[in-house]
Amino acid sequence: MNRxxxxxxxxxxxxALSVVAIVLMPKAQIGALQPQTTEDEGKITDIFPxxxxxxxxxxxxxxxxxxxxxxxxxxxxxxxxxxxxxxxxGERRTVARDYIFESAPFLGSARFGPDLANVxxxxxxxxxxxxxxKPARRDAAWHFLHLYDPRAVITQSIMPPxxxxxxxxxxxxxxxxxxxxxxxxxGADYExxxxxxxxxxxxxxxxxxxxxPLKEVKSAAAAAPAAAAAPAAx
Amino acid sequence: xxxxxPAPIAHAPAAAAPNRKxAIERAKIDASTTGPVLFFFGSAVLWLLAxxxxxxxxxxxxxxxQFLADCPFLTxxxxxxxxxxxxxxxxxxxxxxxxxxxxxxxxxxxxMKLSGILMIAGLFWNIGLTFGVVQLLSGVTSGVVGMELRGxxxxxxxxxxxxxxxxxxxxFGLRRQGPAYISVWYLLAAFLWLPWAFGLGYLAQQMPGxxxxxxxxxxxxxxxxxxxxxxxxxxxAAAYYLIPKVINRPIYSYNLATIGFWSWLVFGGLTSMVxxxxxxVPAWLVTLSIAAHILLIxxxxxxxxxxxxxxxxxxxxxxxxxxxxxxxxxxxxxxxxSVLSLLASLRSVDAMLHFTDATTALDMMFTYAxxxxxxxxxxxxxxxxxxxxxxxxxxxxxxxxxGAAYGGGTVILVLLFGGxxxxxxMGDPEALFSQVIESYYPFHVGRTLGLIILSMGQVIxxxxxxxMLLRIGQPGGQATLFAPIGVxxxx
Numbered sequence: 001m002n003r004x005x006x007x008x009x010x011x012x013x014x015x016a017l018s019v020v021a022i023v024l025m026p027k028a029q030i031g032a033l034q035p036q037t038t039e040d041e042g043k044i045t046d047i048f049p050x051x052x053x054x055x056x057x058x059x060x061x062x063x064x065x066x067x068x069x070x071x072x073x074x075x076x077x078x079x080x081x082x083x084x085x086x087x088x089x090g091e092r093r094t095v096a097r098d099y100i101f102e103s104a105p106f107l108g109s110a111r112f113g114p115d116l117a118n119v120x121x122x123x124x125x126x127x128x129x130x131x132x133x134k135p136a137r138r139d140a141a142w143h144f145l146h147l148y149d150p151r152a153v154i155t156q157s158i159m160p161p162x163x164x165x166x167x168x169x170x171x172x173x174x175x176x177x178x179x180x181x182x183x184x185x186x187g188a189d190y191e192x193x194x195x196x197x198x199x200x201x202x203x204x205x206x207x208x209x210x211x212x213p214l215k216e217v218k219s220a221a222a223a224a225p226a227a228a229a230a231p232a233a234x
Numbered sequence: 235x236x237x238x239x240p241a242p243i244a245h246a247p248a249a250a251a252p253n254r255k256x257a258i259e260r261a262k263i264d265a266s267t268t269g270p271v272l273f274f275f276g277s278a279v280l281w282l283l284a285x286x287x288x289x290x291x292x293x294x295x296x297x298x299x300q301f302l303a304d305c306p307f308l309t310x311x312x313x314x315x316x317x318x319x320x321x322x323x324x325x326x327x328x329x330x331x332x333x334x335x336x337x338x339x340x341x342x343x344x345x346m347k348l349s350g351i352l353m354i355a356g357l358f359w360n361i362g363l364t365f366g367v368v369q370l371l372s373g374v375t376s377g378v379v380g381m382e383l384r385g386x387x388x389x390x391x392x393x394x395x396x397x398x399x400x401x402x403x404x405x406f407g408l409r410r411q412g413p414a415y416i417s418v419w420y421l422l423a424a425f426l427w428l429p430w431a432f433g434l435g436y437l438a439q440q441m442p443g444x445x446x447x448x449x450x451x452x453x454x455x456x457x458x459x460x461x462x463x464x465x466x467x468x469x470x471a472a473a474y475y476l477i478p479k480v481i482n483r484p485i486y487s488y489n490l491a492t493i494g495f496w497s498w499l500v501f502g503g504l505t506s507m508v509x510x511x512x513x514x515v516p517a518w519l520v521t522l523s524i525a526a527h528i529l530l531i532x533x534x535x536x537x538x539x540x541x542x543x544x545x546x547x548x549x550x551x552x553x554x555x556x557x558x559x560x561x562x563x564x565x566x567x568x569x570x571x572s573v574l575s576l577l578a579s580l581r582s583v584d585a586m587l588h589f590t591d592a593t594t595a596l597d598m599m600f601t602y603a604x605x606x607x608x609x610x611x612x613x614x615x616x617x618x619x620x621x622x623x624x625x626x627x628x629x630x631x632x633x634x635x636x637g638a639a640y641g642g643g644t645v646i647l648v649l650l651f652g653g654x655x656x657x658x659x660m661g662d663p664e665a666l667f668s669q670v671i672e673s674y675y676p677f678h679v680g681r682t683l684g685l686i687i688l689s690m691g692q693v694i695x696x697x698x699x700x701x702m703l704l705r706i707g708q709p710g711g712q713a714t715l716f717a718p719i720g721v722x723x724x725x
Binding site for chain 2: 004007008010011012014017018019021022023025026027029030031032033064065066067068069070071073075077078080081082083086087093094095096098099100101102103104105106107108109110111112113114126127128150154156157158159160162163164
């Protein structure tokens, strides 16, 4: 008896089933999402998300090129899937609509570093809320120093230093405004300044903010509006 | 294969005293596969050495972040994907193709035709992969986990894949053995799934209709399918062939094997979405994959029972035969890995382990403890039949085994328990994240130590393989055993 026909049919069928269930069906559901718009008397007053262009788009390429997403996720999960909200990585879980302009979203699969879905938001924290202890604000200067030498900021960090994104320049006259507060290896008349890629990368990191409310997600933002408003002092 | 139970094993494992004519035919078939199979084995072993080095670098960087930090080509975020690609596409896939083509030719009783074209296909593959890995190390990447290669490199590799799949289907079509043996079923499914999943996975990344998170969905589907369908298919095909063959008795139950095969074929391709569990994807999608994982129990139980019952009363063969020692180790690892990934897919467990090393441990159990060990067993079996001499030294095989088993075992256990520890500490909202990572230090170090032992086994194997290619070995005829059968060696 020739059994090869059922076998071929089975193999092709298994592939078709898999493609339909795992690729085509979700595509029908989340494959053509549009930004959420808020209208007021016929005029659009608010759109989210919007596409990142310019330096943030350039920085996104630097982020991809250096494989940051192998240690940092960019997805906030709801409380039954972890402590993301408690840690201050976001105020709501992220959903498919948050990522519609990203090709492809850096969802990530490991967390050897904190989640960065909202790292550009002023409310982002990496520790439980504590009135007595204000964490450093993650502004551009903080990110530059942290990228150049992570252990200058977090003593036992396992993040690799990205010194190759920075330039060592001879100081002519005054120190540059963006020079890092570290000693240059070549000596006192040298300074460390961020290169173009470092600037783009930090621009991208500061653009990461998915805290805008979306209709399909319940936000925890209402719980603590006051604490978030005041920018934490250094 | 219900009614015709005895028929399919007429030529396959445990054929009773093959007559001279059959033996000559078999030798001819083996000889016809020599060129392409040696080519794929040789490239696989080279990539294995590259993967060993890259894996070690990445592991060291996790506890000593200054290591090679000033070399942009070797920063962790580039070394890690390069390691994964060399391991999966360089070593595992090419070893799988070599073993798969050899098995298919033998089991279908077909001499390999136009093997030069297969070698050109292999060349395409290696060129595409080399190009892709160099790109990854230079920071050129698509940025999609699981489908990191750019279109060019993936395209060149796909041409190679396509030709190999075509040849596999052709051998199957020309077969002179009536009903096909279970290994042939697995091989056919695996060889066809490989280019489909790889091709569609990469093609979909370029299609305009695939937006946002859908890219992650497709990439997770394709990369996971390469492990569950391609790698697993070839590994089980080899185990189903080698174990009965070497201990010289038919597999315990052909019906069990059939049930296992069909449940794998239906459910195996639906398990991938566990990789995005808890993420911004529709919840039903993850539920579907968890259900598929649970239904796969049918395959886990039937395959395990079948292989273990086939080995019944013959366990002493692991002391004698290198092929059996490696292959049976792999078979047990398959069952263990399958059960653990079923447990890890459950929502409450996944919530804890999702972003930890435990997922890496599971991947490594499938690609290393299961698949690679079976491939080593197969290569120890096949090589003497291609080069005409036997392996030079049983102690080198023994050292390879202990390096692979103890080293690989250490790495997997460290990653698994590390993952549980990482997940548990991250799950405590009061624990500072920086302290979670800081206290993980011993696990990173343990992983490097395990990898060093593993690497030594790997290097010994590569050396031994090189000696075989140079025809430096024992005279042909008598397989190199750890100890002659009938003598109990010190384990």
